[in-house]
Amino acid sequence: MFIIRWILGRMILLLNFVFAPKKRQRPPEQQDIIDQQTQSLALYQYAACPFCVKVRREMRRQNLNINLVDAKQARHKAILTAEGGKLQVPCLRIEQDGQTQWLYESKAITTYLNKRFA
Template sequence: MKTVIRAFFRTLRVVLGPVMLLKERLTQPTGVQRGSAEQAAVDQQCQSLALYQFSTCPFCIKVRQEMRRLSLPIEKRDAQHNPAHRDALMQGSGATQVPCLQITEANGQTRWLKDSGAIMAYLRERFAATGI
């Protein structure tokens, strides 16, 4: 019975995955327009961030859409197909839950933000269109 259930969900992922990715591509939000100096400062700040994600995870898609809306070039790390990224996520955050935002502070300390709602709230607060 367990193998039947696994096969069902695997098939569901194979069928729905491309549909979800197509919807993400078709509904991309327009990014925030900033001046070149302001965008350069945002780009610099984004170098200390990395998003661990699965390509077809609906919560990851929400976070990626918010990143596009805010025009944030945050590195995306595939924790589903890349064992090195999955291991780094497990070691750093203690779980392979995605989406997970790795935040490296100026003092070198690393924080891990696991919930999609919390990640989007953090990004909005830190990179609001009113300033950086």
């Protein structure tokens, strides 16, 4: 089973690389504002997870520079479990007004990104 998952994961990464979406073009001033806003966001993810790929494709489509955190690393896994409440990816960590919100599910994350940045 591990070998099948590994092969499928690599196929997903290859197809994502070959068919990467085009980045949204903004004026430099507007992109700087967006970049400042995305500094308070972090995406906890696995590289070959299809749902994580879906969120990363949306981030690329909107030209968002969100910090990517590998949830397979023990310290990141511990933070995700302790602060977020469960070990599930993708998970978007949103720091806003001194509060931290954890947003799970790829559809919810892409909807949030579209509402906030599109």
